[in-house]
Amino acid sequence: MKLEGKVALVTGASRGIGREIALELAREGANVAVNYAGSEAKASEVAEEIRAMGREAILVQADVSQSVSVDAMIKQTTEAFGRIDILVNNAGITKDNLLMRMKEADWDDVININLKGVFLCTKAVTRQMMKQRSGRIINISSIVGVSGNAGQANYVAAKSGVIGLTKTTAKELATRGITVNAVAPGFITTDMTDKLTEEQKSEMLKQIPLARLGEPTDIAKTVLFLASEDSRYMTGQTLHIDGGMVM
Amino acid sequence: MAEVLERVTKIIVDRLGVDEAQVSLEASFKDDLGADSLDVVELVMELEDEFNMEISDDDAEKIATVGDAVNYINGKM
Numbered sequence: 001m002k003l004e005g006k007v008a009l010v011t012g013a014s015r016g017i018g019r020e021i022a023l024e025l026a027r028e029g030a031n032v033a034v035n036y037a038g039s040e041a042k043a044s045e046v047a048e049e050i051r052a053m054g055r056e057a058i059l060v061q062a063d064v065s066q067s068v069s070v071d072a073m074i075k076q077t078t079e080a081f082g083r084i085d086i087l088v089n090n091a092g093i094t095k096d097n098l099l100m101r102m103k104e105a106d107w108d109d110v111i112n113i114n115l116k117g118v119f120l121c122t123k124a125v126t127r128q129m130m131k132q133r134s135g136r137i138i139n140i141s142s143i144v145g146v147s148g149n150a151g152q153a154n155y156v157a158a159k160s161g162v163i164g165l166t167k168t169t170a171k172e173l174a175t176r177g178i179t180v181n182a183v184a185p186g187f188i189t190t191d192m193t194d195k196l197t198e199e200q201k202s203e204m205l206k207q208i209p210l211a212r213l214g215e216p217t218d219i220a221k222t223v224l225f226l227a228s229e230d231s232r233y234m235t236g237q238t239l240h241i242d243g244g245m246v247m
Numbered sequence: 248m249a250e251v252l253e254r255v256t257k258i259i260v261d262r263l264g265v266d267e268a269q270v271s272l273e274a275s276f277k278d279d280l281g282a283d284s285l286d287v288v289e290l291v292m293e294l295e296d297e298f299n300m301e302i303s304d305d306d307a308e309k310i311a312t313v314g315d316a317v318n319y320i321n322g323k324m
Contacts, residue, residue, distance in 0.1 A: 127292060130288075130289055130292070131292070172285065175285065176285070
């Protein structure tokens, strides 16, 4: 196992990609703090699955866009496990619309959760990781943060921001043994992408050289690599896990 | 006062690998003791643990010399 005895905190871990990441890290030996914002029942299921593997799991409710909430989450996690080796900033939402139709509140909500949330969680966990002189921070961006996407100005701006934040945090923390990398998923089958119309989906399929949609496990395996010793000589990078959509 | 200085000095010597004789009240962390910005952040974190107090980001930014740190801690104790 690659993560024996490690402690991971995964934000937005009750569903979709976050859920799969939490389970994958646990399969490789990590104890996991399962963060959720509202879906407590689903988050408990994830925690139960992790416990069934013989690992420890705790549930931590937090709105990642609120610093008070985030600080409490980090405190709860370090109190339960004594350390945090891996932070996966995965929590995210979409509120899509054409720029001309996008409400200011929809812009703010997406930026606050998808971008400010990464900043707050990273800032809060850094103290613990600096003391440990080691840590892995993995930010879930999106391939549209690289390519742009009509109808997602807020989401794209946030995900693009996450890539810049990843590079800067990587530079600031490198001397302390902390690596920071991002994953940019392409079109992955989750609740979030189920909202797209059939027409949108078939349009996207045409742009995917590997000619299929991705699955949450495709992202989880990449996160496992970035969380493990295998990736020790890389930091500040963004891995495109998108079936070849954007090269 | 003397006791605070002693404990602060020990942390600085451990963290920055400087000689105890260099750690005077006037010594600037960055200019005299070779600390970079991140070292200062870490020092403040260690002082918080050592003296069991919270130092806000605004206050931490004002701590530039050994004397600043000692005075701040004495003021809070």
